[in-house]
Amino acid sequence: MDSILVTGGTPLNGQIAIAGAKNAALTLMPATLLSEEPLTLTNAPRLSDIKTMTALLQSLGVEVTALQDGKVQVLSSHAMTSTTADYEIVRKMRASNLVLGPLLARHHKATVSLPGGCAIGARPMDIHVTALEAMGAEIELKDGYLHAVAKGGLKGAKVPLRFASVGATENVLMAATLAKGTTLIENAAREPEIVDLAKCLRAMGAQISGEGTSTIEIQGVDRLGAATHPVVTDRIELGTYMLAPVFAGGEVECLGGRLDLVGSFVEKLDAAGVDVTETKDGLKVKRRTDRAKAVDVVTEVFPGFPTDLQAQMMAMLCTAEGTSVLEEKIFENRFMHAPELIRMGADIEVQGGVATVHGVKRLKGAPVMATDLRASVSLILAGLAAEGETMVSRVYHLDRGYEHVEEKLGAVGARIERISA
Numbered sequence: 264m265d266s267i268l269v270t271g272g273t274p275l276n277g278q279i280a281i282a283g284a285k286n287a288a289l290t291l292m293p294a295t296l297l298s299e300e301p302l303t304l305t306n307a308p309r310l311s312d313i314k315t316m317t318a319l320l321q322s323l324g325v326e327v328t329a330l331q332d333g334k335v336q337v338l339s340s341h342a343m344t345s346t347t348a349d350y351e352i353v354r355k356m357r358a359s360n361l362v363l364g365p366l367l368a369r370h371h372k373a374t375v376s377l378p379g380g381c382a383i384g385a386r387p388m389d390i391h392v393t394a395l396e397a398m399g400a401e402i403e404l405k406d407g408y409l410h411a412v413a414k415g416g417l418k419g420a421k422v423p424l425r426f427a428s429v430g431a432t433e434n435v436l437m438a439a440t441l442a443k444g445t446t447l448i449e450n451a452a453r454e455p456e457i458v459d460l461a462k463c464l465r466a467m468g469a470q471i472s473g474e475g476t477s478t479i480e481i482q483g484v485d486r487l488g489a490a491t492h493p494v495v496t497d498r499i500e501l502g503t504y505m506l507a508p509v510f511a512g513g514e515v516e517c518l519g520g521r522l523d524l525v526g527s528f529v530e531k532l533d534a535a536g537v538d539v540t541e542t543k544d545g546l547k548v549k550r551r552t553d554r555a556k557a558v559d560v561v562t563e564v565f566p567g568f569p570t571d572l573q574a575q576m577m578a579m580l581c582t583a584e585g586t587s588v589l590e591e592k593i594f595e596n597r598f599m600h601a602p603e604l605i606r607m608g609a610d611i612e613v614q615g616g617v618a619t620v621h622g623v624k625r626l627k628g629a630p631v632m633a634t635d636l637r638a639s640v641s642l643i644l645a646g647l648a649a650e651g652e653t654m655v656s657r658v659y660h661l662d663r664g665y666e667h668v669e670e671k672l673g674a675v676g677a678r679i680e681r682i683s684a
């Protein structure tokens with residue numbers, strides 16, 4: 264397994280190009296299951312999670328062609344061979360569950376293994392199941408698989424979600440495009456990836472309104488056609504690289520960055536003493552003072568502070584002046600980076616879903632271990648500011664969500680290298 268070696272203490276200067284969003288691509292790719300005609304995605308990120316989704320779709324008979332080094336993907340579901348998402352693929356990535364809604368909508372049946380993914384909490388699928396049942400599906404859990412059928416097809420319905428789950432909103436949104444009649448998703452998630460999915464589905468011929476708000480209305484149509492769609496910028500990769508100069512000093516411009524994607528995050532950066540300026544091509548970031556200031560953070564559904572930036576923010580606050588309190592409200596077990604940061608000299612107390620970080624002047628490099636995707640990148644960021652060398656091992660999680668992290672950070676002056684096992 265590869266490791267990443269970071270030597271801290273060099274300021275960063277230059278530009279980093281932000282890729283297309285992993286979490287958008289992972290829901291746009293299964294949208295191809297809704298149509299016989301091809302779906303072309305441009306600005307696709309090149310990540311191992313995308314390879315996993317490709318393998319899953321191929322196992323269903325979808326033809327996937329990657330062009331321009333994987334940045335363009337042409338997906339075609341004209342010759343489907345299966346409606347079963349097998350455990351061997353699904354266990355690698357929770358987002359595999361996003362084939363459930365489209366398969367049910369177009370093929371009226373789906374067998375989908377319960378998912379795996381990062382070990383950051385229970386992450387059940389009850390919201391997906393209740394919602395699809397409201398649309399006429401019959402779903403049974405047997406031998407670790409959800410067996411779903413919709414005799415005569417799905418029917419439009421009022422679908423109130425007990426929590427604004429991103430995945431459940433995506434599954435229902437896709438399913439409703441081919442259902443008979445009107446579907447109203449209430450308490451829908453409002454994340455930019457959902458807005459992007461709605462845009463793509465509309466380009467395929469779906470009738471959708473209200474995406475980006477808590478109520479999405481979908482009028483079912485008989486069929487969807489071909490479309491070409493650019494994947495929205497990855498707001499989590501954006502936020503991660505925006506933090507890099509806050510750790511290391513210097514000034515970094517994140518190309519493709521947009522304030523509307525990271526509003527609540529930028530508010531916290533401002534309070535911590537970080538300047539974020541809009542430029543023609545993105546967002547420029549620079550710390551106002553030598554040391555950032557402590558801030559309190561509560562993770563929430565969009566437009567609140569994203570849980571996927573909590574680990575990176577905590578790592579930054581380890582050396583801020585004062586005490587910060589971080590509350591994790593989306594996942595119950597998402598502080599696995601804290602013990603690793605403590606190994607680097609951080610002063611953190613975790614009690615349930617709350618972490619209290621007392622800022623220290625400087626972290627010290629240490630051998631640390633990545634436990635999930637965002638935790639692993641938070642340790643790399645911490646290494647940028649730490650004294651000496653930080654060796655982050657088990658970085659396979661990192662490759663699930665970050666394209667060439669060592670090249671992107673290396674290009675702005677970081678001393679970082681991948682050590683292949």
Ligand code: UD1
Pocket residue numbers: 285286287289357358384385386387388389390391392426427428429430431456570571593594595
């Ligand atoms: C998506 C993102 C993930 C991000 C998360 C929250 C993708 C591929 N992944 O994950 O990076 O961290 O949104 O912004 O887009 N829940 C239930 N029952 C359900 C569904 C969810 O209890 O049926 C709970 C989960 O356990 C979790 C919370 O709801 O505690 C949030 O989950 P959800 O919004 O569904 O996240 P994902 O779609 O899995």
